[in-house]
Amino acid sequence: MHFASSATSLVGTLRDRRQKLAKLVNFPVVLWSGATISRNFAANTFPFRASSHFLYFAGLPLENAAIRLEDGKLQLFMDDAPDSSTLWHGETAKREEVAEIIGADVAYPLTGLKFNVYKSATIPVQNIVTREWQSKLLQRKASLEGIDFKLAKAIAQLRLTHDDAAIEELKKAAAVTVKAHKAGMTATKNAKSEAEVRAAMEQVIIANNMSCAYSSIVTVRGEVLHNNHYDNLLQPGDLLLADVGAETSTGWAADVTRTWAVSGKFSSTQQDIYDVVLAAHDACIAKICPSVEYQDIHLLAATIIAQGLVDLGILRGIPEDLVAMDAHALFFPHGVGHLLGLDVHDMEDLGDIAGYEEGRTRSDRFGLCYLRLNRPLRAKMLVTIEPGFYQVPAVLNNPDTRAKYQDVVKWEQLAKFADVRGIRIEDDVLVTENGSEVLTEALPTSEDAIANLVNE
């Protein structure tokens, strides 16, 4: 077992978290960590990732473990590794040692769990084997209903804003992610393929003993939003879009995107669009402070992009009207960002419980349906701000779309911007008492500063 955190502060942090939870729920809570998952055969597994809810209250990525929380007390359930595993996995921390590190009041073997789940709430974990175990012990399906739903709402309320220990970890993830992006920029000049730039970026994450919070996107085809292929060769006129983020050993994530010219120098059309996206990015961040509606930030990005495209002669009309008819979404089809924390889309396993204020639901509008966060901001929330511009053939070549937006898109003018496939600029922004702090501010957004790194 390898624990980087200082045990003293971990104990206090975890105590605070469960005491806050105890004020929100009047039932016991059992959270499972999950288990390793086989890749191509049983012994060849994917790297273990503990459930984020477990990590929040247990602090450590323990495999095959569970915790019980009641009235601020913490019970740990885990088995000591069998002696036979020492040969293969070395000495691992014993249950009693782990209990001390995390400040558990008491610790039992896993067999004790079945006597302690009665009337407990839980959150279903991703691992299906563990989920079946949850259902079996609870004698009901773990499914975000009933008290599980109440628990999900309570946990969402806690995890929506970050405590000092969380922010410390999030800053570590952000700092390594900044380094990774700088390494990617610097590697571009001599790289022949997307894969080589990706490698330079992930090397930084691995060297810092972190993992990737999500599958990296490093592509010259930025218009494919979740492009996880890396086999394109880099051409001088290409834009390279890199969406790469680190995750600390206890699960805290960063999520950053930059787009730069492979040659180090934008074409004039690329520069024009980049400036529009950057203006949206900067304006959104400037607007962030407590009680601002995140949807308004999204609409601000949409409006600035619409205004920019009008100025470039790509769209025709009044920006606010264009946004009202979702014309911006032809080029900016996703939300301006999302919650960030232990998950890169924080608490997305809870559906929209965390992302949407109670009583709100997703819009049907093309320009709003992908918005993952719709709440008034609060201090210590961490959100991404990630406006973008993409030319997605499936969107722009759709005959219905072309008909619907016939009068507002100047297609001939748009054709001049063919060398802009996709641009996104994304930072991680902590809401503060009177504004915001950009955790990833050390990574430049200006063309010149990025070009300096590419040409280094």
Next chain:
Amino acid sequence: MHFASSATSLVGTLRDRRQKLAKLVNFPVVLWSGATISRNFAANTFPFRASSHFLYFAGLPLENAAIRLEDGKLQLFMDDAPDSSTLWHGETAKREEVAEIIGADVAYPLTGLKFNVYKSATIPVQNIVTREWQSKLLQRKASLEGIDFKLAKAIAQLRLTHDDAAIEELKKAAAVTVKAHKAGMTATKNAKSEAEVRAAMEQVIIANNMSCAYSSIVTVRGEVLHNNHYDNLLQPGDLLLADVGAETSTGWAADVTRTWAVSGKFSSTQQDIYDVVLAAHDACIAKICPSVEYQDIHLLAATIIAQGLVDLGILRGIPEDLVAMDAHALFFPHGVGHLLGLDVHDMEDLGDIAGYEEGRTRSDRFGLCYLRLNRPLRAKMLVTIEPGFYQVPAVLNNPDTRAKYQDVVKWEQLAKFADVRGIRIEDDVLVTENGSEVLTEALPTSEDAIANLVNE
């Protein structure tokens, strides 16, 4: 969809493979590819890894697909991606295009599968959701029994030896793995931690658009056989053991270990033990040729290690006698290697069906029970050769062990070798008609050649 292989040769290769299978089984065969698996929330998945048996007969890592093989014919079952996925994942190859690339005789949507599984055999995939789907469609548990067992034996017979297309891929994986190890050696001088050396190695694999065939081991604590932590700092007197292998995009693996001095220079005790392990490594490879029993190669390694430890005054007695009483296994507790192919422990999902000649079972002996391969070698088999020496506290400090081997281990002499925690030297060796070809030969094993890379 991104396919590196040349379509022409892929079609021919896959036809040959299923025609060979048709000669071994008289029932239809349905193989599933599996599906992506969620990490911390549904949309955040581990990288997809198709089932190796599927890859062998379908050639491409198709997600959520199945193939049916009968009398040398190939039917493909897959759904085209919905239009809505284009925004996120771009244009993907349609069923009919994939069918052409792999030479399928006919292609159907997945719904067609249920009409085509009657009396078919299958191999259970690792992904549990897909496995439940297999059981549901087959109306029985997919469990390596009955005709599934017959199929497993037939597939093992085919996959035991590699065709030209497989060898081509295996050589690609080996070549990138060699580069990765060289990069690790070169990075050591300026690296402060295991993680930094690991990063330098995996960077090469990622840059070549491959993935890691298994979780890398890069550790100064080589005595922990499957050590997947990377947080130790490098100290001048340390040995660094790196067991890292690449896997090509169609699933073919390499598996290589080297052990080198962090300082570039072994201590005299490290040099002594390294020379023993290297002697075993070289002798085992020299002995490889068709019809040699792999267990005899294992015992040869054991005997050379025992002899070397006798020469160093660590063991006392006749090497053959020491091996007969498993004294070598105090320091060399694992098998000398295993099959290598689409899985790093090839076909380990079939238990010992592939690894053990029919009628043979695992030994109870401590010195043999971890041997994963016990067959006479045949041309075009690919095996690893990986003798090692480890000082595992749990083994050496066990009172029963100390009592049992009291007369043969000179504990005081052993204590002088305290700076040798673990050494392993592993190469990938293809059995040829009259000997062997070491696919990873370009990676040096001699101390001097490695030191040159470390000191580069």
